[in-house]
Amino acid sequence: MQLNGHPLETQVEPHWTLLEFLRDHLGLTGTKEGCGGGECGACTVLVNGKAVNSCLFPVLEAQGSQVFTVEGLMSPEGTLHPLQEAFINHGAVQCGFCTPGMLLSAKALLDENPHPTEEDIRSALAGNFCRCTGYAQIVQAVQSLGVYEEKTVSVMPRGEEE
Amino acid sequence: MENLQIVGQRIPKIDALDKVTGRAKYIQDVKIPGMLYGKILYSKYAHAQIVHIDTSKAEKLTGVRAVLTGDQIPPVKFGFFKDNSPLKAGKVRSYRDEVAVVAATDPDIALEALDLIEVTYSPLPGVFDPEEAMKEGAPLIHEGNKNNVLKLPWKLICGDVEEARKASDFIAQDRFKVTWVTHCCMGTSGCIADFDLRNNLTFYSTTQIPSLAQKDFLEFLKGLGLPNSKVRIIQTSIGGGFGSKLDTYAFEYLAILLAQKTRQPVKMLFDRKEEFTATSTRQPAIIDISQGCTKGGKLTFRDITMILDNGAYTSWGATTPSVMMMPISSLYKVPNVRYIAKCVYTNNTYSQAMRGYGNPQATFAIESQIDGLAEQAGIDPFEFRQINCNEPGEVSPQGYKIGTCGLKECLNAVSQELGWKEKKGQGKKRGVGLASLIHVGGGARVYKSDGCGTIIKMDDYGWVDVITGATEIGQGSDTVIAQIVAEELGVRIEDVNIVNNDTDVCPWDVGVHASRTTFVAGNSARGAALKIKEQILNLAAPALEAEVKDLELKDRKVLVKGSPDRFLPLDKVLRKAHYSNQGQMLMADYFYDPENENLDRDFKGNLSMAYAYGAHGVEVEVDEGTGKVKILNYVAAHDVGRAINPMLLEGQVYGGVTMGVGYALTEQLILNKGEIMNPNFRDYKMLTCKDRIPIKAIVVETDEPSGPFGAKGIGEPGCVPTAPAIANAIYDAIGVRIKDLPITPEKIVAALKQKKGA
Numbered sequence: 028m029q030l031n032g033h034p035l036e037t038q039v040e041p042h043w044t045l046l047e048f049l050r051d052h053l054g055l056t057g058t059k060e061g062c063g064g065g066e067c068g069a070c071t072v073l074v075n076g077k078a079v080n081s082c083l084f085p086v087l088e089a090q091g092s093q094v095f096t097v098e099g100l101m102s103p104e105g106t107l108h109p110l111q112e113a114f115i116n117h118g119a120v121q122c123g124f125c126t127p128g129m130l131l132s133a134k135a136l137l138d139e140n141p142h143p144t145e146e147d148i149r150s151a152l153a154g155n156f157c158r159c160t161g162y163a164q165i166v167q168a169v170q171s172l173g174v175y176e177e178k179t180v181s182v183m184p185r186g187e188e189e
Numbered sequence: 190m191e192n193l194q195i196v197g198q199r200i201p202k203i204d205a206l207d208k209v210t211g212r213a214k215y216i217q218d219v220k221i222p223g224m225l226y227g228k229i230l231y232s233k234y235a236h237a238q239i240v241h242i243d244t245s246k247a248e249k250l251t252g253v254r255a256v257l258t259g260d261q262i263p264p265v266k267f268g269f270f271k272d273n274s275p276l277k278a279g280k281v282r283s284y285r286d287e288v289a290v291v292a293a294t295d296p297d298i299a300l301e302a303l304d305l306i307e308v309t310y311s312p313l314p315g316v317f318d319p320e321e322a323m324k325e326g327a328p329l330i331h332e333g334n335k336n337n338v339l340k341l342p343w344k345l346i347c348g349d350v351e352e353a354r355k356a357s358d359f360i361a362q363d364r365f366k367v368t369w370v371t372h373c374c375m376g377t378s379g380c381i382a383d384f385d386l387r388n389n390l391t392f393y394s395t396t397q398i399p400s401l402a403q404k405d406f407l408e409f410l411k412g413l414g415l416p417n418s419k420v421r422i423i424q425t426s427i428g429g430g431f432g433s434k435l436d437t438y439a440f441e442y443l444a445i446l447l448a449q450k451t452r453q454p455v456k457m458l459f460d461r462k463e464e465f466t467a468t469s470t471r472q473p474a475i476i477d478i479s480q481g482c483t484k485g486g487k488l489t490f491r492d493i494t495m496i497l498d499n500g501a502y503t504s505w506g507a508t509t510p511s512v513m514m515m516p517i518s519s520l521y522k523v524p525n526v527r528y529i530a531k532c533v534y535t536n537n538t539y540s541q542a543m544r545g546y547g548n549p550q551a552t553f554a555i556e557s558q559i560d561g562l563a564e565q566a567g568i569d570p571f572e573f574r575q576i577n578c579n580e581p582g583e584v585s586p587q588g589y590k591i592g593t594c595g596l597k598e599c600l601n602a603v604s605q606e607l608g609w610k611e612k613k614g615q616g617k618k619r620g621v622g623l624a625s626l627i628h629v630g631g632g633a634r635v636y637k638s639d640g641c642g643t644i645i646k647m648d649d650y651g652w653v654d655v656i657t658g659a660t661e662i663g664q665g666s667d668t669v670i671a672q673i674v675a676e677e678l679g680v681r682i683e684d685v686n687i688v689n690n691d692t693d694v695c696p697w698d699v700g701v702h703a704s705r706t707t708f709v710a711g712n713s714a715r716g717a718a719l720k721i722k723e724q725i726l727n728l729a730a731p732a733l734e735a736e737v738k739d740l741e742l743k744d745r746k747v748l749v750k751g752s753p754d755r756f757l758p759l760d761k762v763l764r765k766a767h768y769s770n771q772g773q774m775l776m777a778d779y780f781y782d783p784e785n786e787n788l789d790r791d792f793k794g795n796l797s798m799a800y801a802y803g804a805h806g807v808e809v810e811v812d813e814g815t816g817k818v819k820i821l822n823y824v825a826a827h828d829v830g831r832a833i834n835p836m837l838l839e840g841q842v843y844g845g846v847t848m849g850v851g852y853a854l855t856e857q858l859i860l861n862k863g864e865i866m867n868p869n870f871r872d873y874k875m876l877t878c879k880d881r882i883p884i885k886a887i888v889v890e891t892d893e894p895s896g897p898f899g900a901k902g903i904g905e906p907g908c909v910p911t912a913p914a915i916a917n918a919i920y921d922a923i924g925v926r927i928k929d930l931p932i933t934p935e936k937i938v939a940a941l942k943q944k945k946g947a
């Protein structure tokens with residue numbers, strides 16, 4: 028597979044999930060396990076550009092795929108991805124446990140649809156649970172990166188305007 | 190107010206950089222060489238005698254290093270009432286009772302070993318309803334007790350409720366019920382216990398109470414025959430708190446026991462099911478309440494009796510009445526108050542602290558009923574609240590000295606933003622509702638000390654290390670403390686390094702609870718900063734040929750006020766002090782303990798230095814066919830004293846309100862004879878990103894004189910008045926009042942059916 032842009036060839040056990048492989052065998056602990064059952068989205072990574080719950084994704088299925096994790100978001104030169112910048116600057120991070128998965132779901136959305144409406148964003152992030160933020164500043168962070176269609180209503184969480 | 194550079198700014202959270210790059214290390218991510226993994230075997234019954242445990246097969250499994258049962262450990266107890274033990278011997282009292290524990294080289298092996306442990310139980314009749322548990326002949330949860338009622342004296346009497354009742358023109362009487370909900374931290378609970386060769390314990394933890402946990406573990410080690418062992422608590426990044434880590438728990442004691450037995454580090458990490466079933470919930474309650482008023486709408490009395498389902502063991506849930514007393518006695522001016530609460534053992538899960546600590550439960554009953562009482566008196570609910578509104582300078586019946594109070598401003602702001610006058614009683618299945626709150630905003634003296642210590646040291650380059658007792662659980666204490674220090678020392682936020690996770694280094698703090706950290710840790714940090722500032726100014730004054738009083742710190746310089754060209758760079762002053770004969774490094778420490786009071790025997794006293802007020806307003810639309818409630822608009826106005834960081838503050842309000850909406854409408858742990866039936870995110874309905882709630886957060890600043898730069902607490906208030914505001918809006922929309930949470934579509938449809946039938 029290609030992991031965060033680098034080729035990777037290694038032996039795996041067939042019963043491993045992609046999450047286990049990343050965390051326990053590669054030491055890439057940026058991807059989190061929140062429930063282990065595909066319910067909370069904390070373990071979201073991208074496989075061939077699609078957001079998947081890595082806790083349910085068999086590692087063998089990732090053979091030959093492009094896998095992308097939070098560790099790959101920053102550029103090799105050390106520049107933050109615009110989504111990372113936006114999350115920091117909009118207060119979208121509190122405890123931060125959901126953040127890596129949230130970022131990757133948001134990336135999958137923006138890669139496919141650079142101009143999402145608020146509804147698009149909320150749908151794309153619906154599988155990523157957050158207990159701290161009430162989602163308002165997360166949605167705002169993602170919105171800050173797109174240009175919106177005229178018909179989008181009330182895109183800013185109210186009270187956020189500076 | 191002074192011209193502030195950093196306080197009041199929307200500064201991004203300091204640790205966000207590590208969190209967006211995946212670098213932040215949570216307990217899930219920490220590994221220590223030689224580490225073993227512990228797993229717990231829980232009870233199969235809600236109430237049973239343990240007849241026999243056979244662990245022989247488990248012990249033989251390759252990779253297993255230790256198996257422990259209740260009979261094999263010293264009889265040490267823990268918890269607020271010392272009624273809990275890490276492993277239960279003889280009898281189990283709830284499904285979450287720990288029966289055995291295994292340490293193995295791999296978590297899967299530990300789980301496999303649990304399957305090999307054979308436990309023979311002899312089931313006992315259980316009791317799952319606190320009212321049933323109070324009856325004569327009910328199964329006794331703790332043998333040795335006379336009955337299931339805890340010996341806790343929750344009773345507050347102010348004035349004469351009976352006389353006031355007679356003199357009231359209108360009286361409302363209701364029964365409200367609130368049920369189990371849980372914190373749902375995204376990071377599950379965990380810890381690592383590691384002994385060195387001198388039997389000193391290093392404990393990696395996600396606790397909200399490092400100093401008190403250290404004390405609990407020291408006491409525990411004493412019970413294990415290790416009176417000279419020291420305990421060091423190191424906190425990892427914490428994946429959510431909300432009160433869930435405010436006590437010490439069986440799994441932590443089990444990690445210590447296993448580490449002691451194996452002489453290897455032992456990690457315990459909950460899976461999501463355990464997080465639902467084996468952590469403690471918000472306190473459920475049955476609330477009988479009556480309130481009265483005059484024809485003019487002035488409140489005459491408030492009378493509440495409560496029965497709290499304590500569950501099988503006792504944690505902080507049993508002490509939530511001490512906080513419930515706050516809204517009961519001091520939300521609105523109410524001269525006569527009576528409150529009596531009983532905590533009753535059952536075979537259910539036990540509860541503890543959760544954001545608001547009893548306040549959301551009590552406020553749900555009070556504020557729901559205020560609308561009923563206002564309706565009886567023929568007064569608009571907004572007007573009714575204005576008539577009884579708290580004011581600055583009053584002393585409440587419980588003895589709270591209300592200093593700053595922005596409740597009136599909050600109510601006005603909500604009414605205006607919501608369009609109360611136009612929207613109230615608008616019909617079309619739409620309605621508006623209001624509810625207010627009071628909460629501690631200036632610490633809370635619930636323990637012997639409400640203090641927090643800070644150490645500041647500065648180096649040759651003008652950089653500042655702030656070593657604080659305060660714990661960071663995502664709320665942003667790291668950033669707020671850095672802002673306060675940077676403001677006082679005239680440095681940039683990036684010049685400040687916060688150290689906040691190691692009891693070997695950090696001073697004492699009572700814990701991250703009671704919305705106290707900005708206020709208490711902020712005052713502590715400011716005190717230390719002012720001490721070190723004085724040292725700097727004294728060092729610079731001779732060189733600048735100026736008086737100390739004429740100097741200021743700004744832009745990393747010591748400046749003569751009003752003469753911009755007379756200054757010394759801060760780092761130069763520090764180096765000069767360091768590298769002169771008999772040089773000095775600049776360090777300062779400060780312990781701030783607020784002048785608030787423990788409640789006395791009658792539960793009276795000025796619990797907090799300042800009180801946080803707020804009002805929430807909501808507009809809903811109810812589908813009468815499905816019972817579904819849609820939130821069209823939500824306004825949350827909070828008197829925060831002063832916003833140190835408006836962006837983080839709004840984050841607290843959005844998060845609090847969203848948790849409160851879950852409490853009001855969707856969340857409940859469903860217990861069937863003590864067994865939690867929905868221990869997963871599919872069946873426990875936390876709100877998702879799709880559940881859009883348009884929240885407007887309004888900040889009311891009252892500039893609290895005792896707060897750091899005027900600030901009061903805001904961590905919990907966001908989820909306090911949410912449920913009654915929504916319940917009141919539903920009533921306005923469709924004329925039915927739901928008195929038990931959560932207000933599910935089923936309950937709404939049933940209530941509508943009943944109303945039409947009647």
